Amino acid sequence: MTTTAAGALEPLPVVVIGAGPTGLAAAAHLVDRGLEPLVLEAGAEAGAAVREWAHVRLFSPWGEVTDAVAEKLLAPTGWVKPDPTTYPTGGDWVERYLRPLAEVLGERVRLGARVTGVSRSGRDRIVDADRETRPFTVRVTHADGREERVLARTVIDASGTWSLPSPAGGDGLPALGERAAADRISYRVPDLNDPAVRARYAGRRTAVIGSGASAFTALAGLAELATSEDGAGTHATWILRRGISGSTFGGGTADQLPARGALGLAAKAAVDAGHADAVTGFRTQAVERDGDRLVLVAEDGRRLDPVDELIVLTGLRPDLSFLGELRLGLDERLQAPVALAPLIDPNQHSCGTVYPHGVGELSHPEQDVYLVGMKSYGRAPTFLALTGYEQVRSVVAALAGDRESAERVELVLPETGVCGGAGLFDQPQADGATDGGGGCCAPAPALIQLGTAGPAPSCG
Template identity: 75%
Template sequence: MSARQLPVVIVGAGPVGLAAAAHLIERGIEPLVFESGPTAGAAVRQWGHVRLFSTWSEVVDPIAEKLLAPTGWSVPDPKSCPTGSDWAEQYLRPLADVLGERVRYGRTVTGVSRRGRDRVVDAERTEQPFVVHARGERGPGEQFLARAVIDASGTWSAPGPAGGSGLPALGEEVASERITYRVPDLARPAVRARYAGKRTAVIGSGASAFTALAMLADLAQSREGRGTHAVWVLRRGMSDSTFGGGAADQLPARGALGLAAKAAVEGGHAEPVTGFRVEAVERAAEGHLILVGEDGRRVGPVDEAVVLTGFRPDVSFLEEVRLRLDERLQAPVDLAPLIDPNQHSCGTVYPHGHRELSHPEQGIFLVGMKSYGRAPTFLALTGYEQVRSIAAALAGDLASADRVELALPETGVCGGSGLFDGVTTDQDGTGCCATPDLGTSSTGRPEAAVTPDAAPFEEPSGGCCGS
């Protein structure tokens, strides 16, 4: 069997992985999807209580919709925003059902390489198919051959720590029973009781933190939640852009989320502590926690800590293939400058595809939230455009693969560096997200045509588009 007759292996049956399968089928290429969870959208279901701030019309891939059409499926109310559970159950599950045996559940990909060639060997490397190792819950594991590999496994399994250095703070792991790295589901009685009437530290400054602050504020205003209070720990200072674009955001629900967090602060339900980078977590009386900053400041005691400091890509199973990742973000090097929070906080990025996502190892692509590495922003629409381009490229249709077919909603905010306070404009004074003079990137595309894209993807963020 020639390499072109082999399937394309897709890692992950989330929104972007399943969209990739649909686009490949549309192009006459057979996909094979490995999902470590028991069902489609397993990661999305873990933040199913969170409502997306994108509408149904913005989180359904058009080719996937075409594949679903013969079953009688139609988009739920296009103008409404689904929860994660809605998205998984009403869209991802039916899509996976249509794909049938092409989706294999309970399969964890443990390694990807070239057949008979480890990372070092050059000889005839590109002539060899990929070999993919996958392990089920039982048994010794299986080996599969593939013409290409699309890694859409996301970043959900690797949340960032509380420690400001990128490492767990001293004492953080010991205090794990009072720390969560997800937005709590306060609709569940046991979880609600855990936070009701308690003092909770919320660490983070993105949409996930906004969601947690808004939910805790709602709890504080309920009968059983009297005394509930949040301490909002920000590594940055506060500015006009802290709460997002508000009414200027082209995704109204995204703007409203920031305004809800602002209302929590102004209503006295959340107390901001700015410029605080956690260095240690200490245990106080009765098991309460005290956060110690690198500058010696102390926050606490608090009963609980909700750490929402982003996510990281796991590339350990890709160590035998040749990736070219940015040393800061762990994103493909041609994509990284467009999403680097050292440069801007609004998530500005123009639609991109197979060229920006390519690596020295031809035929392997990181897509979806994983393609953004440690960058905190992503939209489902971006992922759908990525896999549309990749499927076209694998089919040999480079004209379509190189064509931009997406316009993204703007955030209404541009706040300079997204990591530290400091200069908020470029040297020419036009602002960090202004369009520069046209140049040419290493992919051959204009460097200028940028479009803001600022919605968290795999994190439970109050809305973004998904996991």
């Protein structure tokens, strides 16, 4: 409880960190259950992270990227759900769903409010005494520099992983010289429809590190640029930490998300045309300057020919820095909740099976703290928007005292049709853990011109 200026007691809100798809869905479910949410979003608009990849099309159609309870909240405003069979871009998702939903939630959503710390009021991480009876204190820094302390009954962290892309280094650390070469490195899929971005890559050699859907998108875009009037001389070097296998290009026609399967096939067709070379078994140790160009050096000493630009799409990581005073139970590898990690571990579930889960798998030693959405998956890349919506439905039902509903998880996810390939991820995906040490095919270092190599080895 908190005391107002008039001295009356009011219930504390449930603080939701992040106004992305999962965070806004959590707020909608809280409102629907009669609980008061307060959504704190660091960006200047709802869906700020999604806005940064506005040019990228989702794998899932509209029918699978909106939440049913959020739709119910939107309905009285005259909102019309887009054709459920069509595929939105990130920009469409913001404009036609996330922004309207945030507007309906109104003052419950605060923009430009960055969470910098979460703790128990008057208790640091060490203190046990009456810990679970204390409210949470959430430290917020606003866009104007003003700091605020917000009390909360529960904290739902839906801040995602977009802000922390993984580095180029094959050991998980930035490669030597990577930071110094930042002016020539991008950690995002480039928007080649933007004239300034297009000019950066047209007619140049670009290295792309990664083996997930983001890498597919970048490779296909660069290949298309190479065939355009202004793109003569554009060429890509595709760098994989593993070898080429039957799953390298994803699930293809076996993928139950057809758009995702088509993306892998389109990337393969593009590189088969000779617009890219693939370097396998290459784990980057250093990025060296060669005049205005970059030379990548592997752990085994191999050096690649100089490139003009480097695109690093090696996964995303959760920002846990502001949760240091909470007692979280996280898997030591994935940085996902301990009970959830075995269900999503790409080292084990390499063929696309992600089991339904809810409040039980998302709970921590610190009561009433939940990491949901992409952040709940830690470094695992196997995430769908539908998963996040089911997570918050279960968590909010538990907060409302409806344990029967909270424990009834009935989500059915599409199969990837992939062994060790790209995971279940609606948003731009990088290779992350699936390209690390857990693949089933050991790489044989090689330089391959795609389209000229013999049959690829299969995962046995």
